[in-house]
Amino acid sequence: MSAARRGRLLPYLLLSPLVVFIGALSFVPTADTTVEAFFRVMPLDPPDKFTGLGNFRALFADPAITTSWENTAAYVVIGVVASVVLGTAIAVALKQRFRLRGVVLALVILPWALPAVVEAVIWSWIYNPTFGVMNSSLHSVHLIGGYHVWLGLSRWLTIGLIEIVQVWQITPLSALIILAALQAIPTDLYEAARVDGAGPLQAFRRISLPLIRPALAVCSVEALVLSLNIFDQVYILNGIAPLGSSVMLQTYVTTFENLNFGGGYALSLLVTLATAVASMAMLALLYRRTEAA
């Protein structure tokens, strides 16, 4: 084998461990899940047998699953909109130079660094109806007359409060990505705009926003994927109650509570497809706008 040929093979050799890793830990399980989704796999009622689209039909006929899809859609809408809007606002604020900016930056990152389970536990204490900070704070400023039960009684309130926890966690990363994009914009552009009489708001709309759109696209997709796959916060704050259940929680319930592995595989496959399709659609939409801009 010539030296040139060996040189050409080197990149492939260097990549091969990664390919083996991803193949073994991602593609093989995905392929296995895809195949098993078309089988009835129930340890309590063996043997496994091919069922075609049976698992999928059963999933769509189950009101708990359809409710969880609706809930998940709400988690996604709130998660994407809130984390991108708040992330942009935080990034714009952090772009300014001020004292203790480094400390503020570190504090902003903190929620992102904490595990979701820890955050959900912290927020469960905040929402606690008997001694939670939320009740005492709102009560002390006379916004509520008495202590309220926040979770588990109203569907949309429960979903909103659970999603606040996730937004709290994912917004810091969005803020950092957007901040990096903002800092990469040449200051000449802002100076030119100022000379032309543009105010800060106009400069943001006409210069910053178009140029940070790729960053917004990344943040939106990140928020979408995390919100679509929300589990820990829902499980800890609301248990398996259908009221605020997400589709990932239902996947867990179907698989490990109901021991319906075939149904769990099918639901996992649907979540994967939904995540892929929604992410690609969002990227295509935002990048097309970026290019048009």
Place this chain on the structure above:
Amino acid sequence: MKSLGTVSRRAGVLVLSVGLAALAAACGSTGSGSSAGSSSSNSITVAVAYPSPPKALLEQFTKQTGIKVTWVNIGWDDLQTKIAAAASANTYFADAADVDWSKVGEYQKTGWFYPLNKYFDVASLRSDMPQIDTFISDNDLMGMPFDSSFLVTTVNTKDFAKAGITTMPATLSEFTADLKKVGTANNMASPLDIHFATAEGLSTCWYQITSAFGGQVLTSKDTPAFTSPTSPGYQALAWMVNAYKSGLVPKGNINETDYQGFTTEMARNRVAAEMCDYSGSVASIYQVPSTSSVVNDTEYIPTPGASGAGGNVANPDGIGIPKTAKNVAGAVKFIKWFTSTENQATWAGLQGAKDVVSTFPLPARLSSFNLMVKAGNIAQASQLATILQAHAKAPFPNGAPPWYVQFSAAVQTNIHEAAAGQETVQQAVTAIASEVSQLKSSG
């Protein structure tokens, strides 16, 4: 000097080797990586939702048998998922593992655990271990009880005394009336703790209150025994929902789990009574000064029933041997040691605090109770032994059905929704009954 090509090739092969080795390590889940631990002929891994016995005592076991024990304490819910995942993937995770009473039918049907009949003589153990039947499904002993937890009513005697109540209520109507007086006397808006979070504790609490009303929720043929409004199961569900809606139970309990109730409500004197407490809570929670403000104020009482003392639902933990265990003989020796009369008493405090297994409720054996009563170092030991022997019964006449998990999910979801006002008691009962029919028909 070696050629660049040779160096590149060797570098590539090295990188590939390292990658494959790392992959092998990551995928080797039967090892000590993602799994519970390793096992060989002279070692076992024990995976239970319990803290370990003192190290010195485990070392004693190793000295006696030559078997080294790796103890893995996993949260109960996580452990159930791990058992199901490992069993369905036919992967080793432990040699001895938690067998919850609610999983007995499931494990018997799936064959995920070995029946233990050939290692333990059920007939001779029955008189000493009143809860052993809870672990039998279709004549197979799927686990050995290693504690004797059962559900019990606990009251704060100081709060009751402040309301002028010194004779404890014997019936549910007396209990309800007394609680109202206790609430007024202690300025306690909601004096009773019942947990309504969608968790196993809510299902168990329904079985317990059904038992207080004098019945069980399923028949011996595993059909619903709770659909008639006069049935104990129906009355219990209605009583629970009414207790919540009428304010006897704090509104915040809609999302509260059992242990949250014990530790943040009862132990902090925010309520004056627990309807579905666990035997052992007084010693392991309420008598602990660092976390309790009701030390010396709580006691167990006979379950207030429909017309006198009601029943107590057995809620014991068991230990069994998964089919994927590598050291079955070692696991059997360990289970015998762990559930022996002396050790059961030791875990509960017979030899003093240093040998106590943290949060251990009560021994599984009456002979261990006798040792404790003689030593006089467990609160209300003789009363608990009486309840255990006379009143603590398995929740279901035929053992937990194989489809228990789905049944329990329907129970907790519907009771939670009825309390939250999202459905009526009748709708909840109909939905649970419908789930039972569906589960039975699907095998």
